[in-house]
Amino acid sequence: MGWGVLEDPRSPRAPGTVLLDDIGKLPDADSPETANLKRDGHIILQPQPSDSVNDPLNWSPKRKTGIIFLLIVSLVTIGGTSAMLGTGGRKLAEQYHVDYPAVVRALSPPSIATNAVALFLASAIAAVYGKRVQMVVAIVALWFTMLAGYFANSLGYYTGLQVSGGLFHAPFELLLAPLITDMIYVHQRGRLMALSAIVGVAGGDASHVIAGNIVAKLGIKYTYIVSFGVLVPLVVLIYFFAWETTFPRPIVQQNTSDSFATAADVELKKPQVTMIERVETEQWSGIGPDRTRDYAADRKLTFREQLVVFRGRVTDRNFFKAFMQPFPLMVFPSVLFSTIINGAFMTWMIVSGIISHQVLLYPPYNLKPDVLAYVGLPGSVVGLLSAVGAGLLSDWVIRFMAHRNNGVYEPEFRLVLMAPAILFSTIGFLSMGPAYAEHAKVVRLIGNGLVFHIAGPFANSACITYIFDTMQNTSTEAMVATSLFKHIFAFFATTYVPGWFKHVGPIKCFRTLAILNICFSVMTIPMYVYGKRMRGMIGRNEFLTKHSLVR
Template identity: 25%
Template sequence: MGFGILEDKSDLAHVPGTVLLAEKISQPGDVLAQLKHGSGADAQIVLVPQPSEDPNDPLNWPYWKKLSIVAILVYGSCLCAATVGPLLNASIAVLAMDFKTSFKDITLMSGYQLLAAGCSGPIVSALARKYGKRPVFLASSLFAVIGSIMGSASHSYNTLLAARIVQGFSISAYESIIFSVIPDLFFLHQRGLFTAIVSFTLSAVSNLSSVVAGAVTNNLGWHYLFHLLIVTVGLQLILLYLFVPETTYHRDRLYEVDLASTDNLQELAEAEARHDPRTQKAIQDLKIEKTVTNTSSVPPPKKTFIQELAIFTGTHSDESLIQLVFAPVLCCLNLGVLWVVVVSGTVTSFYVGMAYVAAQIFSFPPYNLTAAGVGYLSLGPFLGGALASIVLGLTNDPLIIWFTKRNKGIFEPEIRLLPIIFSSVGGVGLILYGVLAQRGDNLYLVDFMWGLMLFGAVFIFTSASAYAIDAYRDMSSELFIASMMLKNFLFYAYSYFMNDWAASAGPAQVFEVFGGVYFALALTTIPLYIFGKRYRSFWHRHNLLEMLHVRTHSAF
């Protein structure tokens, strides 16, 4: 393998995650010619995983249907994850005066909400794995509606706190499970764009929501934040029920070429050829020792629109719920998974920490901003995150195809980590944000540094997420739940000490410490990139989860 990724030295025939993705045009008799390929400009791209013959396989759904599902789920993520969490950030000073309490007490409302999100994560993961993603998303949106109704009717600190906690139960699915929908719907060479879109939603949009929330609080009052959420989340819940069917699908493992540890392309090609009218007659006498469930019988009929409205589609795992609840934590026994969890979760927590102290810094001299003014400051990180997401969305998938073609058509998930090279600017922005804010420097320059921080952070968060999906797809649901848990527990911890720390030591010290940790975490990408393939091989041969009899994929 070129590009600095060390080859596996074991006798493993095929390292899971490494796949033949691009090839030169095959001859009709070649094994690869029998496999399904992309179309148009992607005609030389082997589809990974290979779609089954079942019309109900999400990989076979029309592209417009996939896009509509993603759009509705991203809309839900905008509301339940990117808006519900930072909803009150720009209004902290107003709420502190209304309830005659401290900044810390108001920040704790968000802290307890995020604690609820973190604690519910393992349950959300277990239910999604056991009963599918659709009922989990529906329940999450319902919690957001109920919590918003409670918030709109609250007139005391305790009732508003209760509303925020109920809203917290809507967050985890839209921060984590949504990532595992991407490999349900899209092939490997298409995932980078949609990973960038979800990352953009969770990072940049969360800042845009503060801009809107600050203006609403300033002009209409903070109750209207909840009034508006009732309407918008209610609409999303309806769209979710009508147009987002279950995406969990149990494809025969023969098709999952990226998860295999053996080279079974010949066997898969024979199975594919059985459905090719041009070759069916020629292979009637072939004796295939191992057949594919969906290829040995007539594919089932396509589900109707009414059938797809079913909330529950059966049991998708034979594991006990208790075992599935512990799976996200146990997944961290894998060092690659642990890296993604720690790096993405911690870096994400840093820009939320910046938002926690924004009202405290900018509501008083020398800035003297109103709630709306504090909210408008979030335009900086929104634009920084949006720009990074656009760059990654446009270049991520073309980049991996370019590298793959220069690696004899072999794709390595570690290639997804290359954009982290550009993340160092985020650490610079993080440090200078604190220094300039403490000195009372130009407001626009401080805001630029906030945007620069998020620009760099998106390169880390998006690249790590794309790597996780490609390298450890069978653990993706649990992995993103674990990451969500870590960052929400960090958010909760920050709510206890961030405001006091910034008040006593000054924002410069706070963000210098954060910046140092940021750079240290970014540097850990180097050994993962170099040794990642060897570790994937080692994990497959010494899988601690299998030793503990814990499965993170269906055994059906």
Template identity: 25%
Template sequence: MADHEDFNYTWAPGTVAIEEAHPSGHSIILQPKPTIDPNDPLNWSWGRKVLNYALVSYYVLWTFVELDIGFTAWGPMIEELGLSIGNLNTGVALNYAGLGFGCIFFIPFVHKYGRRPLYLISVLVQLLACLWQAKVNNEGNYIGANLLSGIGGAISETVVQVTIADVFFVHQHATMNAFYLLFTAIGAFLGPVASGYIVVDQGWRWIWWWCVIFIGINLIAVVFFYEETKYVPAIYGQNTASHTEAITNELAEVFRRNSVQAGSEDPKHHEPQAIAHMHSATSNEIRIKTYQERLALWTPTPGGIAHHFYQPIIMLFTFPAVTYTALTYGGSLATFAIMTSVQATYMLLPPYNFSAVGIGLMNIPPFIGCLLGFFVGYLNDISILRLSKRNAGIFEPEMRLWLALPAIIILPAGILMFGIGLAKGVAWPLLAVGYGVWGFGFSVAADISLAYCTDCYQDIVSDALVGIVFSRNLFSVIVLFTLTPWINGMGIQNLHILTAVVIFVILCIPLALLKYGKRARIWTKNRYAYYALKQPTSRTF
């Protein structure tokens, strides 16, 4: 066994060798390691991966369109159906409840039967929900349609992260998460812009008929083009202890070779060199699946799924990285729920007197902010390669967290600009700037927290994300059920100040993780191995 004590390296979940030095440059070590099977999604051609993820992105876009356009129709719905602001907030809260509890119910079947059947069920339920939304004629219909809509979109935030882990490598995770958040932003922010014009020109029911059309296209695309990404690798005779020793030896060996290479480099060659990507080798002896096999309705694996219904909640409180992501992602989206509801209600009133079009257009600034934040995701993947190179080729997930630090100031600042400005009745452009600043901070914080969690615990990411998404929706449900009395008791200004303070404290968590994050991962490694062994698609154990 390598004398890894000399290099002070102990394996922890997420710690992997990601770069190796050569006289001609540095090559990327692919993590997780792909098999020799050409059917392994990690071995798919880039075009095949792009098609698969493009379908996923289209699914995400229309999921968030149908989840977030409803508030642009609040004014006409109040007039036509006689609904109150409390009724409307209750419907949205139940929508979030459907998202949270639906996720807990559906995701265990992703493990058992694959990703493809759950995508199909999700799109079909969304289609039915939009049909119902278009036919709403009373409070009960409105609440029921919102609940069904939430159930239909319940898996969107989890199964997409599972797909990213299935298909892409560690050094691509933040970029793919940035794409996910970009398409989320397009749906959540630009969808209401379009729906505002539709409400004015065609009537509020037509926002749902257009969703029926485009989600119907999504259903056809998933049926005929979306390939199953679930893959069960064959790992024989490797228990937890042997795995830990093997990984530790690999880390130590890469550290040793890179240190030797660094010491032998001529100083004049220290400028950045081109990175050569290492490609995986596949076996020609393994038959490539046919088109029909790739589009099988389900891909079952043996074993029970009961543990997947309660494990997510346990992980939420026993894995610090999961807790951090839940607080960051959930807290950030709870602030979005507050700001969306507040602007949809109070910007209809003087001094703004916005129409449905104006309410929709207010979503352009946060979209621009999220678009700028998308590039931070790409920079995050570049930065971890550079930091790993400085760390003798060893990647630690905490390397991602440095770029999360600006969000500590940016996101709360956006909330304060928007909330205090609205309370003071300032000109709407200042509110728009604050909303855009919030969008940038949200995109950066959410992207990096999701990538960090995926990198730390890739083999259990689906269960971890169920707990994260459940807590995110729980936060939003609580906020929306209490928002009206909260504003009545505290006022809009103090509401946003309190919200900014709470999210500021949450966004400071990376400061602690940069110092203690690896210790926390070492502390959880046996528990991680225990849960990973229960996963049929684990690539590690």
């Protein structure tokens, strides 16, 4: 038992368990069967890169960083276009003679529902046709959506714009994390995964600063014209630099019986030899399903070849099966746990922002849109800093724990980051209710709300990396399943919480949310302790294993 994670006696190497640090290996672990594993110092690279110059894992750090930075900026910007109407909620309510909760119901739930369905479509398209084509088409479609927004003349028109935004926002929301796994090794993913989970929300908060001033000085329609101009450079940059990262990488398969025997095991039994074989995947039919392919002989793709938008089918997967695959993954323990926890914590951040606007736009505060715009800015800054901190801590924690676990990494080590997430979120709920009830100063309300922006990235980093480390073969599909639950939570929250908050008051509202938060969060304890045994059970079950593999 390493660090409280119970061993599975029937599957010592459960799916997701990898040798990350060779410091604890037996002397014979450097045998010819294992010596060919590629390393970065004493860190064994997971996943193992191929010998191809076109393998995204072999791209230069400069290229990887550039692509990830471009997509993060794009997601922040697109998240901003989706949330920019938040500061104009009262103006829309007065213009179309409805109350504020009605505006929220008209704008948020339809967008969330459309986005949830679009995630399944984006996942299937990525599985069959690759990722690049979606990003290029989506950014161009969003560009034209912003132009159409200038002509909005009814609340229903704004609903249609939000639906269109939710549809074309989906590829960027879904594909950033899989793109990171295509290019980045396990021991380096934490900081980037945390950012990928938070940048969309941060973009929405940051956009309020710009949108609020535009709404106050020019009007709501002009937010779309400004967004149209902002998206122009992103359209160009994504076309030229957001390259395809889908690659038919060979897989290193290991015997699961005694894969990680260490010096401590010598007196107990003689370790079996771990057989390593390189299996060529048959995913990229455009290149060819040759299982004897010499990756080292690959010709480097030219810049012009990288710019091809539509490559036809890049895999031999069935589109309908790819569309449906996220559904069976929802019963997998790691996916189910992460969907609930990630969905809950992201919902807390959304609810915090909605209630903040609902309170501050009306008496006794009566904040104008240009003033309200700055209320969310501290949360954006704190959220991004917290995401970076959570990511750095996550990567350090897993290396530290693996190093002291005979080099063996268990995905459950990622769940340690749930501790600060639970602490800060609970503090937030217990402090926000009384603050709203007492009509506290705006500064206090903002300060209390910051704890949700601290808690969220820690929970997101723990959950997202846990999914990608336990579901490596179907990480994109698992991400869709997670996002679906997140959108279901957000749908009900945006539909009912504003009216519920108005009816029951802040004390009862936030006390109830605090209880729900604790109930969700305590699931972390059994997941951490028994997670490896659950993974081992899945690895032994033929039906579940079949649905955890790319088909």
